[in-house]
Amino acid sequence: MTYGGMDEMDNRPGAHPIEPGEFPHGLRCMDCDEPLGDGDTYSKRLVGFMLDDPVVELVCVPCAMCGDEQTG
Numbered sequence: 423m424t425y426g427g428m429d430e431m432d433n434r435p436g437a438h439p440i441e442p443g444e445f446p447h448g449l450r451c452m453d454c455d456e457p458l459g460d461g462d463t464y465s466k467r468l469v470g471f472m473l474d475d476p477v478v479e480l481v482c483v484p485c486a487m488c489g490d491e492q493t494g
């Protein structure tokens with residue numbers, strides 16, 4: 423399976439700084455429910471594709487690093 427044009431997609435894991443006002447209602451890690459705010463960093467985890475669109479979860483950086491090792 424191959425994908426074309428992945429270079430432009432911003433769905434790679436990594437630290438993304440939260441810009442002031444980017445999440446006016448706040449942001450929580452979808453894994454550990456850690457609240458994140460201005461000045462924190464979040465990461466994206468690619469969970470699959472909906473049709474041709476990548477589906478990502480917004481998680482905190484530690485969760486993005488440890489992946490699916492934690493279960494339960």
Ligand SMILES: [Zn+2]
Nearest residue numbers: 451454482485
């Ligand atoms: Zn987390």
